Amino acid sequence: MVAQQGAVVIVGAGQAGGWVALTVRSLQPDRPIILIGDEDHPPYERPPLSKDVLAGKASPESTYLKPLSHYAEAGIDLRLKSRVTAITPDAKTVTLASGETLPYEQLVLATGMQPRSLPLPGADHPRVRTLRCMEDLAPIRKFLSPGHKIVCIGAGFIGLEIAAVAARSGCAVTVLETAPVALGRVVAPEVSAAIVQRHKKQGVDFRFGVAVQAIEDNAGAALVKLADGETLAADLVIVGIGGQTNCHLAREAGIACDNGIMVDAEGRTSAPAVYAAGDVCRQYSLALGRTIRLESWQNAQNQAVAVGKHIAGAPEPYADLPWFWTDQYDDNFQIVGAPERWDRVIWRGSPDDDKFTAIYLLDGRIVAGNTLNNARDIRPLREMILARAEVDIGLLQDTQTSLIKIQKLQAAQ
Ligand SMILES: Cc1cc2nc3c(=O)[nH]c(=O)nc-3n(C[C@H](O)[C@H](O)[C@H](O)COP(=O)(O)OP(=O)(O)OC[C@H]3O[C@@H](n4cnc5c(N)ncnc54)[C@H](O)[C@@H]3O)c2cc1C
Incomplete structure (x- = not known):
């Protein structure tokens, strides 16, 4: 007989918390999952808040990861307007503002940030x-x-x-x-x-x-x-x-924090069975080879999915290269890579154009890229950054040769 597994308790029902819950559920149909959030909405994506929702072009509900009814249907115990006030890793419990204490087998802190x-x-x-x-x-x-x-x-x-x-x-x-x-x-x-x-x-x-x-x-x-x-x-x-990470639950429980809850490449904090995901954590990045804290949609989703898989016993390394986008007016601007330094920027197009790509180099290698209304360049840039590619500068400056072609030439070398 297989023993019933204990609960996965997730603090913070934002984008990251939501994805941890959905991922664990997809892999463990019977696992008890409790998702606790202090807002009035089921997990939602924040980027549209400063774009189409603010402009009145999209409804608040369009930002939800899943409709509210999905959580009950999926057997996820979603507790909205509930605040966790303490966690006790030694006893494996969390305490709610209501005074209720919940035991966990694995705990995820996905408490995000608040504006400074x-x-x-x-x-x-x-x-x-x-x-x-x-x-x-x-x-x-x-x-x-x-x-x-x-x-x-x-x-x-x-x-x-x-x-x-x-x-x-x-x-x-x-x-x-x-x-x-x-x-x-x-x-x-x-x-x-x-x-x-x-x-x-x-x-x-x-x-x-x-x-x-x-x-x-x-x-x-x-x-x-x-x-x-x-x-x-x-x-x-x-x-x-900017913002401040909501780290206090972790800090008060003695979990290591340094401008974010410190986690390893699998999302594990310094306390046994306690994970963190999303904006709140500083993670060792396999793609960059250093720790980094990211405030981005991509990280809040994919890193949380990786934590969910790890908890459910199907680990996959999380090795995404940081990627971020913003929409302003009719412009779409994207950033791939997160270099600490660069020594040269190569332009494909000019700063006055309605469309350009800027490629950041360090010691002749591509370390990051920005695109304005030119999203198709992001994928080849990502590949070349991950390959730590040394690319001929003349070729990079030649806008007659697409970056996709340059990346293929580079990969074939
Ligand atoms: C206005 C805006 C625009 C953005 N635009 C972009 C963009 O264009 N591109 C991009 O890549 N990224 C963008 N981002 C960043 C992206 O939205 C965040 O990285 C993402 O929301 C982080 O998700 P998270 O789950 O870690 O945190 P959050 O989404 O903040 O979720 C954390 C949740 O935990 C709750 N919580 C905290 N403490 C407790 C507690 N003790 N008990 C219970 N609940 C608790 C919080 O209230 C919150 O609901 C934007 C962010 C904002 C705010």
């Missing part, structure tokens, strides 16, 4: 908003119509995506950024300049190298005060300055 708030006076003004979850949408959408002034603090992806939707909605948009460039952590300055240029064509105003000092009230609206003395009136202030 401005450490400034007035940051709690009601017109100052962040965007992470469904409930954040309504107070933002209220101001997305002609005549409203929107100030976005932070020129990262979320700030730029909201700026694009706001500009398209007829708002007057200003983006403030402390750094001298947008997207400074992830793309080369010349690529970032090309993206900023596309926003400027849509009427978005940018201020780089500025420091916000305070937010003041302006008859119910907001007044953004800059360190140089300038003030900007805003009907809405969007703060997009």
